[in-house]
Amino acid sequence: MIKLLLPLTVCCCAAAPAAADLLLTEVFYDYVGVDDTYEWVEILNTGDAPVDLTGYIVAWGGTDYGYGTVVLQGQVEACGVFVVGGPGSTAGNGNPVFDQAVDLNPDIQNGGTPTDPTGADAVALFAPGANVLADVPLDAVIYGGTNPSGLIDETGQVGAPDVEDAPNGSTVARTSAAGSWSIREVPGPNSVDFSYVCGGTVPTRDGSWGTLKSSYR
Numbered sequence: 001m002i003k004l005l006l007p008l009t010v011c012c013c014a015a016a017p018a019a020a021d022l023l024l025t026e027v028f029y030d031y032v033g034v035d036d037t038y039e040w041v042e043i044l045n046t047g048d049a050p051v052d053l054t055g056y057i058v059a060w061g062g063t064d065y066g067y068g069t070v071v072l073q074g075q076v077e078a079c080g081v082f083v084v085g086g087p088g089s090t091a092g093n094g095n096p097v098f099d100q101a102v103d104l105n106p107d108i109q110n111g112g113t114p115t116d117p118t119g120a121d122a123v124a125l126f127a128p129g130a131n132v133l134a135d136v137p138l139d140a141v142i143y144g145g146t147n148p149s150g151l152i153d154e155t156g157q158v159g160a161p162d163v164e165d166a167p168n169g170s171t172v173a174r175t176s177a178a179g180s181w182s183i184r185e186v187p188g189p190n191s192v193d194f195s196y197v198c199g200g201t202v203p204t205r206d207g208s209w210g211t212l213k214s215s216y217r
């Protein structure tokens with residue numbers, strides 16, 4: 001009986017992590033000055049295995065998620081973060097180190113709509129091959145005061161805004177794995193600042209990203 005179970009166990013532990021292991025964690029969409037080439041999006045892999053992000057889609061917009069998209073390329077390490085965008089990196093956008101350096105085009109919208117200055121814009125992560133106009137995103141952050149366009153979130157329902165629109169030079173940043181967000185005055189690319197389940201283990205302390213990551217190596 002043991003001989004039969006062992007290969008099965010190995011097989012299950014080696015399975016690819018679920019897409020739910022991927023979370024949006026921070027978005028820089030409003031540079032002081034022209035935004036072009038300075039915007040970025042940060043993605044966290046909470047799983048205990050690397051994920052090949054090739055084909056995943058980051059999409060953004062105000063009316064829907066079809067305003068702009070970028071198809072991801074590359075791998076995110078276990079319990080690690082991935083930053084896509086740029087390719088500009090200055091103190092003004094937090095000196096990001098890009099895992100995928102690509103100009104996000106057109107630029108991510110900065111909140112507000114022609115008819116509603118508090119109307120939300122949003123950024124979402126979609127699975128490979130998804131139709132960003134029809135499918136439910138894996139995760140989304142909706143920023144603004146109201147959601148007049150009815151942008152959906154990861155539940156598939158029209159989402160309440162997660163956070164107010166960030167002023168230029170700031171980011172919207174996730175503050176919990178469960179999905180709370182806040183405005184971060186100093187951009188923090190390449191790291192996350194909240195504890196999260198990683199590899200099935202809940203970190204026991206709030207530490208810097210370096211100490212958190214080293215505890216899994």
Ligand SMILES: [Ca+2]
Nearest residue numbers: 029035107108
């Ligand atoms: Ca922008």
Ligand SMILES: [Ca+2]
Nearest residue numbers: 036037104105
């Ligand atoms: Ca751009």
Ligand SMILES: [Ca+2]
Nearest residue numbers: 026188189191
């Ligand atoms: Ca961050």
